[in-house]
Amino acid sequence: MSIHPGTASERRAPDTHTETGAKKRRRSPTRVNPALYLFPLPAVAIIAFFLVMPTLQAFQYAITDWNGFSAAFNYVGLDNFIRAFTKDSLFTNALTNNLKFVLLVVIAQTAFSLILALMLTKNSRGSILLRALFFFPTILSSVSVAFIWKFIYDPNFGLANAVLGTVGLDALQGSYLGNNAQALYWVAVTQVWFHAGQMMVVYIAGLQSIPRELYEAAEMDGAGKWQQFKSITWPFVAPATSIVVAYTTVQSFKAFDLILGIAGNPPKSSLDILSTRIYSTFANSEFGYAAAQSIIFMAMIALVTWLQRRLLRLTPKGE
């Protein structure tokens, strides 16, 4: 039985039709025009110069006692890393503050932005206006936000105490940032105010993808609001939650500009977090030690993000 050549050619790729074509197919993955390798070179050079080299240098500095300006330095092995965890209470204090801050902000910001999104999902005029209002802080610079809130918290001239005084709640007036036990919580409030609008948008996108029919069916079946949230809403917004949590975590770890703007430089110990501590260490001419702290910082963010991804594999039902 003969086969029509045209039919065969339709089944085959054009370069496999002949012997020459078959050779070309074997060679093409391994032999290419070298000029093609020139195209990624600018990108490779930029990455090498601005990313790889500084990172490698940071690793190198981290094992020296270099002070940042002297030509002389010694290799000290892992001493800087050991010092951070065993002989430097300022570092461990900053680490504790940072973990506390991340936990506070992640919980509060996730909950608050989800609540906002649930309240403002409908496309009514009022909702759109409120969404814009809640989103507004996101477009401000962090330094502006820090200064605005610094004055809100001021115990003598600040808005917070003034409002409490006006409504007769003088007893609740406080020192806010001056109170070591509370200061971190107040900065966390600012951080949530600053970024919740952005996270609200992520949630709204998730909520608007839920088919209305599901709620209608649930209502017909007699499901209450909580039951609807648990069985319909949450499974659909769960993936958004893992994005929100991961983003908020990284953001809270690196709240450097907000802390420095609101608490001044150097921040007092109750507001010192890892990024501000690293900055202080650089300013203190301990370049090698600061580089080691930076590597610990980088490793911590990577570890926490990885753990979150492992623990928060939140996907919609059916996927």
Added chain:
Amino acid sequence: MSQISRRQAMALLGALGFGATAAACAGPGGSTAPGGATGPAAPATGNVTGRVSFAHWRGEDKAVFDELIKRFAAMHDGVEVAQDISTSNDYNAQGLQKVRGAAIGDAFATFRGAQFKNFTEAGIYTELKNSKAVSNYQEGLLSAGKSGESQLGLPYQVVFPMPMANVDLFDKAGADIAPKDWDAFLGMCEKLASSGVVPISWPGGDVGNGGQLFNCMIANNAPVDDMCAQIEQGKLKCTDDWFIKMLNQYKQLVPYLQSNATGTAVEPAQNLFSQGKAAMLATGSYHIAAVRGLGATFPIELVFPNTSDGNGKYEGAYNATFILGVNAASKNQAAAAAWIDFLSEPENAGYYANQTAQHVSVKDVEYTNPDLKRLSPWLDKKTALAARFQFQNLDVRNAVEASATAVISGTSPEQAADAAQKIVDERL
């Protein structure tokens, strides 16, 4: 064009990566520090021409320097001075890195203490011992710019890190503006409080400005003049009796500070004082211009919180700061040195002083600014050189000063001292 295999391409990229790694591991520092083994040399001489970069952190003085630059340029054809101004925090953290390559800072300023030491060790200064400028300064005020036998920098400003006082409120309360001992100082605060004003406005929420009071509190308490250096070296301790006594005196100040003082930033503290709600602002004379800018019209004096029993060694505290230098790596040292000489002439230093409301270390300056005139007698009093700038390690300095803030927020002096000493011990 010949073709290469993917493996060859990978090897090439790997080699590039290895090269980058090797370059990264070339060693920190790199360049040889200027100066060399023979010590700093005098600035090069030559024509005063070309562009001079003047690096400093006093943005508030820009207009005054602009005028001085005009006058300097009028004297020398073809010379240009450009101000490279950073914020004080940035200058503290990055000034050395910026100036060492001489991309900026042919002439530059440094803070007294750790920054001056770092610049000295990096060999950035030239020797100004035999310069024309040195002879214009008061001999006793040059020490902050010395390193061994060398005069590397010229401390330009003289500031008094002591509480400023609203003389009108003191008169109204009948309070003694020059208390001779600690009891008299507390008595003075009591009278002010009874008259219905806050005796002391203290920016405890601002580490830098809040720390200035420490210079006064420690001056007559410490057993030696280099007390902060000795604390850092472990020879004296925060847990020593004299230090605890000082912290107890801080505790006695609490009723006379504004409420929530540890949460007050510097601007609100200035406002309390400017508006006449507080009788004293516990920062320093360097805030006179800011306070006048906020509308204060009352006469201003300085008050020394004398912690002694009447036999104290010092009547006040001062700081010689804004140390001028010529960059050893500069390619235009002649013009940079001429600019420093120009700033050091009494007429020009006087212009700077009167316009910025800052005293200067230059001799024979005529102070026409009413505030400076009023405070000029302090230049001749027995004042202690501000002690907090003896600390070379900023973590130690912040920890020791934070012990005072902790006491004001309610921690016991012993606990606060222990916490500070722990940080000091970790850094010994």
